[in-house]
Amino acid sequence: MKKKSYWMGVWERFIKNRMAVLGIVILTCLILCAVFAPYIAPYGIDDQNSKTRFIAPCAEFLFGTDNFGRDIFSRVVYGARISLQVGLISVAVSCVIGGVLGAIAAFYGTMADNIIMRALDVLMAIPGMVLAVAIAASLGPSLNNMMIAIGLGHAPGFARIVRASVLSIKEQEYVEASRLIGDSDFVIIMKHIIPNSLAPMIVQATLNVGRSVISAASLSFLGLGIQPPTPEWGAMLSASRAYLRDYWWMTAFPGLAILLTVFSLNLVGDGLRDALDPKLKH
Amino acid sequence: MAKYILKRLLMMLPVLLGVAFVVFTLMYITPGDPAKVILGESATPEAIAAFRQEMGLDNPFLVRFFDYVKGIIFHFDFGTSYQTKKPVLGEILSRFPDTVTLAALSALVAVVVGVTLGVISAVKQYSLFDNLASIIGLLGVAMPNFWMGMMLVLIFAVYLRWLPASGTYGPKYWILPSLTLGFISAASIMRTTRSQMLEVIRQDYIDTARAKGQDEMVIILRHALRNAMIPIITVIGIQFGQMLGGSVLVETVFSIPGVGRYMIDAIKARDYPVVQGTVLFLSACFSFVNLGVDILYTFIDPKMKTMYAKKKS
Numbered sequence: 240m241k242k243k244s245y246w247m248g249v250w251e252r253f254i255k256n257r258m259a260v261l262g263i264v265i266l267t268c269l270i271l272c273a274v275f276a277p278y279i280a281p282y283g284i285d286d287q288n289s290k291t292r293f294i295a296p297c298a299e300f301l302f303g304t305d306n307f308g309r310d311i312f313s314r315v316v317y318g319a320r321i322s323l324q325v326g327l328i329s330v331a332v333s334c335v336i337g338g339v340l341g342a343i344a345a346f347y348g349t350m351a352d353n354i355i356m357r358a359l360d361v362l363m364a365i366p367g368m369v370l371a372v373a374i375a376a377s378l379g380p381s382l383n384n385m386m387i388a389i390g391l392g393h394a395p396g397f398a399r400i401v402r403a404s405v406l407s408i409k410e411q412e413y414v415e416a417s418r419l420i421g422d423s424d425f426v427i428i429m430k431h432i433i434p435n436s437l438a439p440m441i442v443q444a445t446l447n448v449g450r451s452v453i454s455a456a457s458l459s460f461l462g463l464g465i466q467p468p469t470p471e472w473g474a475m476l477s478a479s480r481a482y483l484r485d486y487w488w489m490t491a492f493p494g495l496a497i498l499l500t501v502f503s504l505n506l507v508g509d510g511l512r513d514a515l516d517p518k519l520k521h
Numbered sequence: 522m523a524k525y526i527l528k529r530l531l532m533m534l535p536v537l538l539g540v541a542f543v544v545f546t547l548m549y550i551t552p553g554d555p556a557k558v559i560l561g562e563s564a565t566p567e568a569i570a571a572f573r574q575e576m577g578l579d580n581p582f583l584v585r586f587f588d589y590v591k592g593i594i595f596h597f598d599f600g601t602s603y604q605t606k607k608p609v610l611g612e613i614l615s616r617f618p619d620t621v622t623l624a625a626l627s628a629l630v631a632v633v634v635g636v637t638l639g640v641i642s643a644v645k646q647y648s649l650f651d652n653l654a655s656i657i658g659l660l661g662v663a664m665p666n667f668w669m670g671m672m673l674v675l676i677f678a679v680y681l682r683w684l685p686a687s688g689t690y691g692p693k694y695w696i697l698p699s700l701t702l703g704f705i706s707a708a709s710i711m712r713t714t715r716s717q718m719l720e721v722i723r724q725d726y727i728d729t730a731r732a733k734g735q736d737e738m739v740i741i742l743r744h745a746l747r748n749a750m751i752p753i754i755t756v757i758g759i760q761f762g763q764m765l766g767g768s769v770l771v772e773t774v775f776s777i778p779g780v781g782r783y784m785i786d787a788i789k790a791r792d793y794p795v796v797q798g799t800v801l802f803l804s805a806c807f808s809f810v811n812l813g814v815d816i817l818y819t820f821i822d823p824k825m826k827t828m829y830a831k832k833k834s
Contacts, residue, residue: 361539365804368766369784373800376788377547453665457770460667461785476668480774483671484679491675494668501663 252514259510265503273319280313285468293486303488305478311488314470315496321471322500325386325455326448332390334444337397342432344398345405346424356402359395367392371454375463385464389454393447400443404436411435438515445508449501456497472497526816533808537801538590544800545586548793558791559603576603589797599801600794602787609798613780617802619689620779623702623771624764626695630703631710631760636746636753638707639714643722644741654711661708666767670701670774687776698775702767706760713756717749724748750821758814762807 253259272279288308296303302311344355362370371392378384408414414431422430456473458464465471467478472493479489556572557564564572573579577588592598599609638658642651677697678686685694721727722745730740769781776782780799787795 357535358539361536361543364536364540364808365543365800366762366766366807368763368769369781369800369803372769372784372788373544373547373796376796377551379552449663456665457667460665460770461773463785463788473665476665476671480671483675487675487679490668490671494665494672497665497668498660498663502660505659505663 249514253510256510256513258506259514262503262506262510265499266507269319269500269503270323272316273323276317276320280310280316282310282313284314284317284470285309286313293482295486296488302492303486305475305486305489306482311475311492314475315472315492318470318472318475318493318496319500321382321465321469322452322455322497325382325389326452326500326504329386329389329393329451329455330444330447332387333393333397333447334440336391337394337399338401338440340394341398341401342405342428342436345402345409346428346432352402355398359398362395368454368457371458372461372463375458380463380466382465382469385455385458388458389451392454393451396447397440397443400439401436404439405432408432408435442508442512442515445504445511449504449508452497452501452504522819526812529812529815533805533812536808537805540804541590541593541797541801542586544797545589548797549582549585551791551793553791555603555791555793599798602795603792604787604790604795609794612795613783613798613802616778616780616783619777620765620768620772620781622695623698623768623777623779624761626699627702627706627764627768628757628761630699631706631764632757634703635707635710636714639711639753640718640741640746642711642715643718646719651715654715658708658711661705662712664705665770666701666705667770667774669704670697670771673697673701674774687774689777694775698771698777701774702764702771705767706757706764709760710753710756714749714753717752718745721745721749747821751818754814754817754821758811761810761814765803765807765810 285307286309291300291304291308292306294300294304294308300310300312302315305311305314340355340359344352365373371388374388374391375385378388408431411431414427417427417431455464455471456476459471459473460477462477465474467474475493476490479486479493482489554569556569556576556578560568560572577585580588589600592600597610599613601607602609602612605612638654642654645651674686674697677684684697686697688694727740727744730744731737735744765781768779769785771777772779772782773785780803784796784799784803787793787799
C-alpha cells in the first residue's frame with residue numbers, strides 16, 4: 240500500500256510539471272510516428288526517382304526531396320524508428336553493464352570495488368565521443384555495433400550512480416535486519432537494493448536516451464554508424480553536406496527531428512528527476 | 522601544493538596506461554589485416570609477410586602491447602603512421618594547434634555566455650529573460666553540434682555571406698566553429714550557474730551584505746558567484762572533455778585539419794597506430810584539463826587547500 244502511494248505521488252508531481260507534460264506529449268507523437276511509419280509516410284524510404292530530385296518543400300513533398308529524388312518527410316518518419324530503437328537499446332546496454340558492475344563494486348567490498356572502479360576510471364578518462372568513435376571503428380559500422388559502442392561508452396556513468404546508491408542503501412538498518420533474519424544476498428539485492436536504487440537509475444536512463452540519440456546521429460554523420468540508404472537522421476545529414484549550399488531542406492529537417500526527439504526526452508527526464516526526488520527541486 | 526600536483530600526475534600514469542591498453546585492444550580486434558590495407562589487395566603474399574615482419578604484426582598480443590608502451594615511455598614514440606611512414610606523435614603535434622585553438626575559443630564562448638546568462642537568469646528569476654534563456658538552454662543541450670554547425674554555415678555563410686564556411690585561414694574562420702562547439706556547452710554551464718546562484722542567493726550572508734549597504738553588483742559577483750563557483754567549475758571541466766570529443770565532429774563540419782579529424786581520417790584509412798595515438802593523446806589532454814580544474818578549486822575555495830594539505834601528510 241505504501242509503495243503504491245509513493246508512485247502515485249511521483250505521478251502527481253510529474254503531471255503538474257507543464258514542461259514534463261509537453262515532453263511526454265511530443266515523445267508520444269514521435270513514438271506513434273515510429274510505430275505507424277508505413278501509414279504516415281506517403282513514400283517509401285528508398286523510392287529513387289530522377290524526375291523528382293531536389294524539389295523544395297511543397298504540398299506533395301512536405302520536407303522536399305533529396306539528391307536521389309526521395310521524399311525527405313517519409314525518410315524522417317522512418318528515421319524515428321531507428322533513432323528511438325538505438326536510443327532505447329543502447330541505454331539498456333549501459334543500464335545492464337553499468338548497473339551490474341556498479342552493484343558488484345558496491346556490494347562485494349573493497350577488492351571488487353577497487354578493480355571495477357579503476358577500470359571505469361580508465362574508460363572515463365577517454366572523452367565520451369572519442370571512446371564511442373574508437374569502439375565503433377573497432378567493431379565496424381553497423382546498427383548493432385553502433386548500439387554496443389554507445390551503450391559501452393555510457394556504461395561507466397551508470398556504474399557510478401548505481402554504486403553510490405547501493406553503497407548508501409547497504410548501510411540502512413532494514414538491510415541489516417533482513418540479513419539478521421537470514422536472507423541471502425540474492426534476496427537482499429532483489430528485495431531491497433534494486434527497488435531502492437531505481438529512482439536515480441530511471442532518471443539517468445531517460446536523460447541518456449537523448450544523449451544516445453545524439454551519439455548515434457554523430458557516429459552515422461562520421462560514417463561510423465548506420466550506412467545509407469537506411470534513413471538514419473545522422474546519415475541523412477552526412478549525405479546532405481555536399482548540397483548544403485543549394486538545398487537547405489536536406490539539412491534542416493533531419494536535424495530538427497533529432498532536436499525535437501532529444502528535447503522531449505530531456506523534458507521527460509528532468510520532470511522525472513524532480514518528481515522522483517522532491518528534495519532536489521530548486 | 523606542489524606535492525599534491527606531483528601525486529596527481531603520478532596517479533595519471535596508470536590511468537593512461539589503461540587507456541593505452543583499451544585502444545590497443547580495440548585496434549587489435551578490428552577485423553582486416555593492416556598489411557593488406559596498406560599494400561593493397563594486389564600485394565604478393567611474400568610482400569605481405571615481409572611487411573608484417575617489419576611492423577612486428579606477427580608477434581603475440583602482449584609482446585606487441587609492451588613494445589608499444591616501451592616505445593612511448595622510453596622514446597616518446599607513439600608508433601609510425603602506416604600511410605605516411607612518419608612518427609605519429611609529430612603528425613599529431615602538427616595538428617594540435619588547430620584543435621587547441623578551437624577548444625580554447627569554444628571554452629571562452631561557453632564560459633562567458635554560460636556564466637553571464639546563468640547569473641542574469643538567477644538574479645531575475647522567472648522574468649522574461651530567465652524564461653527565454655531557459656528555453657534556449659533546453660534547445661542547446663538537445664542539439665547535435667554538427668547540425669548546429671551546418672545550420673550556422675547555412676545562415677551566416679551561405680545566405681548572409683558574413684563569414685567563411687570552412688578552413689582556417691584567419692581569425693574570421695574561427696568564429697562559426699567556436700560558436701558551434703561553445704554554444705552547446707554554454708547551455709549546460711548556464712543551467713548549472715542558474716541553479717547554484719539561486720541556492721547561494723538565499724543564504725543569510727547575502728542578506729547581511731545587503732543589510733550593510735553593499736553595492737548589489739559586488740554582492741552578486743563577489744559574495745554570490747564566488748561561492749557558487751565550485752559546481753560551475755566542475756561542469757566546465759566536464760564540458761571541456763565533451764568539447765575535445767565534439768571537436769571531432771566540428772572539425773569535420775568546418776574542414777579544420779585538427780587532431781579529431783586526423784583520427785577520423787585514420788580510421789577510414791585503417792591507419793591503426795594513428796588511431797591509437799590520437800585517442801591516447803586526446804585522453805591525456807582530458808586528464809590534464811581535469812587536473813587543472815582540481816587545482817583551480819583550491820584557488821577559489823581556500824577550504825579545499827587545507828583539505829589537500831591534510832591529505833598530504
